[in-house]
Amino acid sequence: MEETPNAAPEANEPALDVMQYVRAIWRRKWLIVGITAVMVLLGTLHTLRQPKIYSASTSLIIDVAAPRVLDTDVKEVMGDERGNYWANKEYYTTQSEIITSRAVASRVVDRLGLQNNPAFLGVEHLQDEEARKKAMASIDAVTLVRSRINVIPSANSRVVRIAVEDVDPKRAAMLANEVAEAYIAENLALKLKTTEGASGWLEARLNELGERSDKSERGVYEFKRGADMLSMSVESKGGGPPQQQSTPKQAFDAYMAKVIEVRTKIAALQARVDAMRQLRKSASPEAEHWAEGLPEAAEGSFRDLRTQVLEQRTACVELSGRYLAEHPKMQECQQKLGVMQQELRRGLDNLVRGAETELSTALNYERNLLSLVDKAKADAFQVTEKQIQYERLNRDAENNQRLYELVLKRFKDLELSGSLRFSNVRVLDQAIPNPKPVRPNTRSAVLLFLMLGLLGGVGVSLGLELLDASVASRADVEERLKLAFIGAMPPLKAEDGGSADLFIHRHPRSPAAEMCRAIRTNLLFMSPDKPFRTVVVSSAGPSEGKSTSVINLGIAMAQTGSRVLLMDTDMRRPRLHRAFGVPDDMGVSSLVVGEGSLERAVKSTDVPNLFLLPCGPLPPNPAELLHTRAFAELLEKLKERYDCILLDSPPLGPVSDALVLSKQTDGILLVLKAGATHREQARRAIRSLRDVKARIIGALLNHVDMKGGKFGGDYNAYTYYRGYGAEREEQRSAS
Numbered sequence: 001m002e003e004t005p006n007a008a009p010e011a012n013e014p015a016l017d018v019m020q021y022v023r024a025i026w027r028r029k030w031l032i033v034g035i036t037a038v039m040v041l042l043g044t045l046h047t048l049r050q051p052k053i054y055s056a057s058t059s060l061i062i063d064v065a066a067p068r069v070l071d072t073d074v075k076e077v078m079g080d081e082r083g084n085y086w087a088n089k090e091y092y093t094t095q096s097e098i099i100t101s102r103a104v105a106s107r108v109v110d111r112l113g114l115q116n117n118p119a120f121l122g123v124e125h126l127q128d129e130e131a132r133k134k135a136m137a138s139i140d141a142v143t144l145v146r147s148r149i150n151v152i153p154s155a156n157s158r159v160v161r162i163a164v165e166d167v168d169p170k171r172a173a174m175l176a177n178e179v180a181e182a183y184i185a186e187n188l189a190l191k192l193k194t195t196e197g198a199s200g201w202l203e204a205r206l207n208e209l210g211e212r213s214d215k216s217e218r219g220v221y222e223f224k225r226g227a228d229m230l231s232m233s234v235e236s237k238g239g240g241p242p243q244q245q246s247t248p249k250q251a252f253d254a255y256m257a258k259v260i261e262v263r264t265k266i267a268a269l270q271a272r273v274d275a276m277r278q279l280r281k282s283a284s285p286e287a288e289h290w291a292e293g294l295p296e297a298a299e300g301s302f303r304d305l306r307t308q309v310l311e312q313r314t315a316c317v318e319l320s321g322r323y324l325a326e327h328p329k330m331q332e333c334q335q336k337l338g339v340m341q342q343e344l345r346r347g348l349d350n351l352v353r354g355a356e357t358e359l360s361t362a363l364n365y366e367r368n369l370l371s372l373v374d375k376a377k378a379d380a381f382q383v384t385e386k387q388i389q390y391e392r393l394n395r396d397a398e399n400n401q402r403l404y405e406l407v408l409k410r411f412k413d414l415e416l417s418g419s420l421r422f423s424n425v426r427v428l429d430q431a432i433p434n435p436k437p438v439r440p441n442t443r444s445a446v447l448l449f450l451m452l453g454l455l456g457g458v459g460v461s462l463g464l465e466l467l468d469a470s471v472a473s474r475a476d477v478e479e480r481l482k483l484a485f486i487g488a489m490p491p492l493k494a495e496d497g498g499s500a501d502l503f504i505h506r507h508p509r510s511p512a513a514e515m516c517r518a519i520r521t522n523l524l525f526m527s528p529d530k531p532f533r534t535v536v537v538s539s540a541g542p543s544e545g546k547s548t549s550v551i552n553l554g555i556a557m558a559q560t561g562s563r564v565l566l567m568d569t570d571m572r573r574p575r576l577h578r579a580f581g582v583p584d585d586m587g588v589s590s591l592v593v594g595e596g597s598l599e600r601a602v603k604s605t606d607v608p609n610l611f612l613l614p615c616g617p618l619p620p621n622p623a624e625l626l627h628t629r630a631f632a633e634l635l636e637k638l639k640e641r642y643d644c645i646l647l648d649s650p651p652l653g654p655v656s657d658a659l660v661l662s663k664q665t666d667g668i669l670l671v672l673k674a675g676a677t678h679r680e681q682a683r684r685a686i687r688s689l690r691d692v693k694a695r696i697i698g699a700l701l702n703h704v705d706m707k708g709g710k711f712g713g714d715y716n717a718y719t720y721y722r723g724y725g726a727e728r729e730e731q732r733s734a735s
Contacts, residue, residue, distance in 0.1 A: 020475065024465035025458055032457030036450060043449025044442070052437040056173035057152070057163040058180040059428040062095055064088065064158075092160070096151040098190075099162060099183050105145040107182035108175065115141040120171065149179060159428060169433040176431035188423045202411040209404040216397035223393050252376040255369055262366045269359040276352045305344050312337045471677045477699045481682055484526070484698030486669065487519035489549060491703050501579035504552040505607050513556070519700060520556040523669075526697065533639055534665035535697065536569075538649045538658035540685040544673040545702040547575045550648045558610035562643040565602070567613045569647045569661060571622035574615035576648055580605050587616025592630045598637065611642065622650075626660045635664060652685040662694035669697045674704045 025032065098104065109115055118124040118132060121139045126132040152161040162179050166172035316333040323330045471477060477485045490512050492500035504513045523532060537553070539546040550566060558564040568576040569588060577584040582603040586596045603612045619625050638645055647665060649658040662668040668689060672682055682699075689696055 020473070021462060021465060025461050028457075028461040028464065032454065032461060035457035035460065036453030039449045039453030039456065040446060043445055043452075047440045047442050047445040050440040051167055053165050053167060053439040054169040054172050054434055054436075055163050055165045055438045056169065056176045056431040056434055057161045058176040058431040060160050060162065060180055060183075061426050061428050062092065062158055062160055063424040064091065065424055092153055095160070095187075096153065098187065099151050099160075099179065100146055100149050101186075102142055102146060103190075104179060104182045104186050105142045105149070107186060108145055108178045109141045111182070112174070112178060114145065117141075119168070120144070120166075122167075145175070145179075148175070164431075165438070169435055173431040173433045180427055184423055184425045184427075187425055199411065202407055206404070206407050206411055209400060209407055213397070213400040213404050216393070216400045220390075220393045220397050223390060249380055252373060252380060255373040255376055259366065259369045259373060262362060262369060266359065266362045266366060269355065269362055273352070273355045273359050276355060305340065305347065309337065309340045309344055312340055468675075469679050470675050471672045471679055471682055471699075471701070472675045474701070476679065477672070477701060480679055481686060481699065483670065483686065483696060486522050486526075486698040486700045487515060488674070488701040488704040489515055489519070489545070489552070491705070492548065492552075501548050501551045502555070502606075504555045508559075512552075516552050516556040517559075519553060520560070523697070532644070532666045532697070534635065534645045534647065536647045536649050536658060536661045536665050536668040537671060538661075538668060538685075539651045539671040539673070540677050540682045541653050542651050544651070544671055544677060546651070546671040547579070547648050549671045549700055549702055550646050551576065551579055554610055554646050555607050557644055557646075558607055561609060563609050563611070563641070565611045565613060565638055565642040565645045567638070567645055567647045568615040569626060569657065570650045571615050571619055571625065571657070572650050572655065574618070576612055577603075577614040580612050582612060582614060584614045584616060587614035588631075588634070589616035589619045589625060591616070591634050592625055592628060593619075594630070598634075613638070623655065623657050623660055626657055626664075632664055652688055653681065659688060659692050659694065662689060663692060667695040667697040670699045671702050672699050673702050676703070 114120050116136065118126075118136065121136050121141065121144070123132050123135040123139070126135060148165045150163040150165070152163055154160065162176055162183070164172050164176040164179060166175060312333065316330070316337055319327075319330050319333050325331075471481065474485045474488070477483050492503040492512055503510075504516050507513055523535075526532075537546050537550045547570070554564045554566045566576055567588065568574045571589060574584065574587075577587075580603070582605075586601045588601075590596045591598060591601055601613055601616070603614065605612055625631065635645070645665075647661055649661050652658045652670075658668065670682075670685065686696065
């Protein structure tokens with residue numbers, strides 16, 4: 001029997017399959033329709049319950065700057081340096097924020113007395129005077145005005161519209177006009193207040209900077225006098241570094257070069273030590289195995305010692321073929337081998353300790369060098385410390401003098417500009433009442449909730465699809481599990497409500513029968529030169545339809561004229577004998593322990609060329625029974641009498657029976673239940689098979705919903721094509 005393990009790595013998640021999500025949306029279309037209908041209904045009811053809102057707007061012209069009276073050299077605090085597009089955009093955005101500010105809204109509330117207006121505050125429906133006053137006191141009229149202001153700039157112009165919304169169209173127009181007047185007044189007041197504040201601040205700063213400039217100049221003089229600057233090298237010509245820095249700097253560079261050299265050596269030693277430790281950790285108990293990764297172990301006495309160990313092991317292996325383990329010669333050989341292996345391990349441990357000692361010495365050398373580097377650095381800093389102090393003092397003195405001159409000039413400019421009383425804002429059009437409400441817009445609201453309902457439904461559908469972690473499609477088998485896809489079987493339901501085990505036999509021309517024949521054809525094409533003679537059929541977990549799949553696959557193979565034997569090796573929950581209605585008093589377990597004959601154990605079925613070998617009495621140790629030589633001999637005898645043997649085994653998850661059988665047969669076929677088998681559960685089953693180097697033929701997807709499942713219309717075409725090819729093959733076999 002040839003063993004071809006599946007060595008493919010475990011699959012990562014595949015790329016996004018757009019059609020998969022389109023089919024998922026189509027499967028849940030009624031859920032999407034329901035969510036959309038509920039959203040539209042709720043949105044319509046919500047819209048109809050909203051009060052009618054009216055809007056009025058006032059147009060303003062906002063110039064970049066007020067009319068210029070003084071010379072261009074005299075600049076105001078709120079300057080007009082807005083000569084490009086982005087500067088103007090920033091300016092008009094700032095003006096929009098001022099219009100909707102609390103300061104402007106406070107002016108409007110104070111002038112119109114809105115804090116005491118029940119209609120504006122929305123409490124006119126309260127009949128109780130005390131309750132009305134309490135409600136009016138709890139409402140902030142300023143915040144209410146701000147929430148109703150909307151600034152709309154006109155594109156490519158300096159015109160800005162101030163729109164105000166209210167439940168009364170006349171009050172909306174009055175509020176819009178009043179907001180415009182309040183903005184103009186606030187703009188002018190802000191300009192004057194800023195100018196006055198800047199003047200006072202500049203005057204105080206002017207006196208402070210004058211004193212600071214005098215103090216910094218005296219500080220420079222005192223430092224030069226105390227540090228004897230004329231005799232020190234820190235004032236080198238041309239601003240270059242002093243000569244005293246050369247010796248500490250050279251020492252620092254030399255030490256750093258040594259540090260780099262030592263760290264390079266440490267990196268190499270560390271890598272060598274880590275490699276030795278990793279080899280020793282990951283190697284098998286035999287010392288000579290991990291010694292092959294050490295260059296030192298391939299030379300001199302180590303090489304001779306390894307050769308002696310290998311020769312001694314070979315001698316022990318040769319003796320084991322002639323003597324038992326308790327034989328004196330075998331014991332003497334094993335003792336010599338142990339002594340040699342211990343000596344080899346001791347030598348290898350000395351190599352590792354030598355490398356660790358060399359690494360420790362290099363680390364100590366590095367620490368000594370770093371202490372010398374720190375000392376050289378401190379010496380260099382001391383030489384330049386006085387130069388840094390002098391340059392800092394001199395720089396402070398120059399900066400203080402420069403600041404004093406700038407503040408003095410700006411203070412003189414503000415004395416002239418503070419007397420100006422011109423505004424750059426003027427009203428273009430007054431607001432008038434508009435009798436047509438702007439909200440609610442029932443049509444737009446319904447369309448909006450329709451789109452939200454559709455998006456919400458699609459989102460719920462996609463979320464359910466993403467949360468589905470089961471194996472449900474061919475792409476899941478091939479891309480996520482990296483297995484060959486053998487075929488799929490739909491749910492089998494008997495017409496009389498009974499068992500569906502013999503469905504293919506009773507309905508030979510049904511779509512399920514065509515798909516089963518397609519699976520049979522796929523198995524033949526997977527190994528045309530050497531057909532599978534013994535195939536184990538198992539699943540990742542219980543109740544996934546493996547027994548039904550074994551029966552139907554055996555029926556399809558028997559229809560080609562081949563002698564097919566169904567062998568029930570599920571010695572924990574056997575079921576094949578019940579499907580065919582035969583006794584289970586003698587079977588596989590009986591033959592393995594030497595009871596009964598093969599002719600009495602094998603049962604004929606109603607299907608031509610299909611035979612059944614039941615499980616027999618349930619043994620207490622099924623896995624050990626399947627691992628015996630008697631079972632292997634039984635399997636060889638059956639291969640001489642039958643063309644194909646299908647073994648129904650327990651699931652891979654709970655027990656290890658299928659793993660034992662997979663090593664004694666041509667391969668194992670994994671049955672997965674669509675929409676029920678979890679991908680991680682299937683991966684664990686595949687991983688366990690690969691651990692024992694079993695040949696995984698592929699996966700059969702069972703219980704597939706052909707109409708509404710993830711296969712969609714593509715699999716219907718696949719089923720028809722495969723069924724048509726299988727039917728023609730059946731006709732050729734019959735002829």
